Amino acid sequence: MLGIIGAMRVETDALKAMVENATYKMISGVEFVSGIISGKEVVIAQCGIGKVFAALCAQTMILSYKVDEIINVGVAGSLSPRVGLLDFALSDAVVEHDMDTSPLGDPVGLISGINKVFLPASPALCDRVEHAAKAMGKTCVRGVIASGDQFIGDSERKARIVKNFDAIACDMEGAAIGHVCYVNEIPFTVLRSISDNASEEAGAMEYPTLCEHAAKQSQELIRRLFN
Numbered sequence: 001m002l003g004i005i006g007a008m009r010v011e012t013d014a015l016k017a018m019v020e021n022a023t024y025k026m027i028s029g030v031e032f033v034s035g036i037i038s039g040k041e042v043v044i045a046q047c048g049i050g051k052v053f054a055a056l057c058a059q060t061m062i063l064s065y066k067v068d069e070i071i072n073v074g075v076a077g078s079l080s081p082r083v084g085l086l087d088f089a090l091s092d093a094v095v096e097h098d099m100d101t102s103p104l105g106d107p108v109g110l111i112s113g114i115n116k117v118f119l120p121a122s123p124a125l126c127d128r129v130e131h132a133a134k135a136m137g138k139t140c141v142r143g144v145i146a147s148g149d150q151f152i153g154d155s156e157r158k159a160r161i162v163k164n165f166d167a168i169a170c171d172m173e174g175a176a177i178g179h180v181c182y183v184n185e186i187p188f189t190v191l192r193s194i195s196d197n198a199s200e201e202a203g204a205m206e207y208p209t210l211c212e213h214a215a216k217q218s219q220e221l222i223r224r225l226f227n
Contacts, residue, residue, distance in 0.1 A: 001034075001041040001042065001043060001065055001066065001067045001068055002040060002041070002042050002043075002067065002068065002069055002070075002071065003042075003043050003044075003045075003058075003061045003062075003065065003067035003069070003070040003071070004042065004043070004044045004045075004070070004071050004072075004073060004222065005044075005045050005046075005047050005054065005057055005058060005061065005070060005071075005072050005073070005173075005177060006044075006045075006046055006047070006072070006073050006074045006215075007046065007047055007048060007049050007050075007053070007054065007074055007172065007173050008046065008049065008074065008215070009046055010211065010212050010215040010216075011046070011073055011074040011075065011215045011218065011219070012044055012045070012046045012073075012219075014216065014219045014223075015037075015044050015073075015219050015222060015223075016033045016044050018037050018223065018226075019033055019034070019035035019036065019037055019042065019044065020035055020036045020037065021035045021036055022034070022035040023035060025064075027060050027064060028056060028060055030045050030046070030047060030048070030053075030056070030057050030060065031045065031046065032044070032045045032060075032061065032064070032065070033045070034065060037226045038226040038227055040226060042226075043061060043065045043067060045057050045061060047173065049172055049173070050149050050172050050173065051096070051147060051148070051149055051172065051173060051175070051176035052176070053173075054072075054172075054173035054174075054176040054177050055176040055177070055179065055180050057177075058070060058176070058177045058180040058181060059180050059184075062180070062181075062184050062186055067186065068186070068187070069122065069125055069186060069187040069188065070177060070181055070186055070187075070188045071125070071129065071188070071189055071190075071191060071222065072173060072174050072177045072178075072188070072189070072190045072191065073191050073192075073218045073219065073221075073222055074171065074173070074191075074192060074193070074215060074218060075171070075192060075193050075194070075195040075207075075210075075211055075214040075215050075218070076089055076145065076169040076170060076171040076174075076192035076193070076194060076195065077152050077153075077158075077169060077170045077171070077194070077195065077196045077197060077198030077202055077207075078168070078169055078194045078196070078197050078198060079146070079158060079161060079162050079167050079168055079169055079170055079198055080141070080143070080162070080167075080168040080169070082141050082168065083139075083141045083168050083169060083194055084139070084194065085194050085195070085196070085197070085206065085210060086193060086194060086195075086210065086213065086214055086217060087138065087139040087140070087141065087193075087194050088133050088138055088139065088140040088141070088191065088192065088193055088194070088217075088218070088221065089140075089141055089142075089143065089145060089168050089169035089191075089192040089194060090126055090129055090130055090133070090140055090141070090142045090143075090189065090190070090191055090192075091121045091126070091142075091143075091144070091145040091174060091178070091189050091190035091191075091192075092120070092121055092123075092126060092142045092143055092144065093118040093119060093120050093121060093143075093144050093145075093178075094118070094119050094121065094144070094145050094146070094147060094174050094175035094177075094178035094179075094190055095109050095117055095118050095119070095144055095145075095146050095147070095165045095167065095175055096109060096111065096146075096147055096148060096175045096176070096179070097109060097146040097147065097148045097161045097164065097165060097167070097170065097175075098148030098149060098150060099111060099148075108164050109164065109165060111179065114182070114183065116182075117165075118144065118165075119175065119178045119179060119182045120182075121178065121187075121188055121189040121190065122187030122188060122189055124187070125187050125188070125189045126142060126189050128225060129189055129191055129221070129225060130142065132221050132222075132224045132225040133221055135224055136220065136221060136224060138217075138221075141168055143166075143167065143168035143169075144165055144166060144167040144168060145167060145168065145169050145170070145171060145174050145175070145190050145192060146161050146165050146167035146169070146170045146171075146175065147170070147171050147172060147173060147174045147175035147176060148170070148172065148175075149172060150172070151172070151202075152170045152198040152202070153196075153198065153199065153200065153202040154199065154200055155199050155200065157198075158170075158198045158199060169192050169194065170198055171190070171192055174190035174192070175190075177190070178190065191218055191221065191222075192218070193214035193215065193217045193218040193221075194214060195207050195210045195211045195213075195214040195215075196210065
């Protein structure tokens with residue numbers, strides 16, 4: 001079974017509508033929709049915004065639905081000139097950019113307990129998603145996606161994340177889902193359609209204008225992945 005998680009309704013509603021023989025279940029305040037898309041078993045959930053909601057949703061999905069792999073879909077800010085507005089960013093790895101125990105001598109981003117900064121996504125799953133993106137005729141750049149409980153909308157914070165992690169995009173959920181998948185040994189990837197450039201224009205102009213379009217684009221890619 002494939003699990004799909006998005007943070008907002010605009011990132012998941014069209015996918016939920018595709019599910020045949022749908023079963024709905026509320027667990028810990030999250031609605032899980034399970035059923036069939038194009039002959040494949042799937043469960044889809046809108047987790048809510050931020051790392052805690054994302055982790056809660058991913059762990060519940062793994063325990064309750066025994067998923068074989070998880071794709072986190074949605075929108076993100078670009079951190080790289082290689083990834084333009086409405087391009088796709090795809091995670092080869094994820095990192096929690098706001099994880100910081102460096103005063104203790106640790107590298108910025110180190111996750112205590114597993115002692116890793118970068119959590120690797122599934123190469124095979126990434127290949128499948130990238131193939132679907134190219135079938136759409138869209139640019140799809142693979143690299144590190146950085147997550148934190150912050151909407152990045154200024155050049156200084158953007159530059160700091162790039163310097164520390166050489167990331168190509170930033171969001172608020174992907175690395176938390178990757179963290180849960182990593183400790184549960186579940187293959188995962190994070191797919192992001194770029195809604196803004198994570199700079200001063202992001203919150204006032206780019207994100208409000210492009211968020212819905214970017215979200216629909218990521219859902220269209222998942223639809224093509226099933227087909």
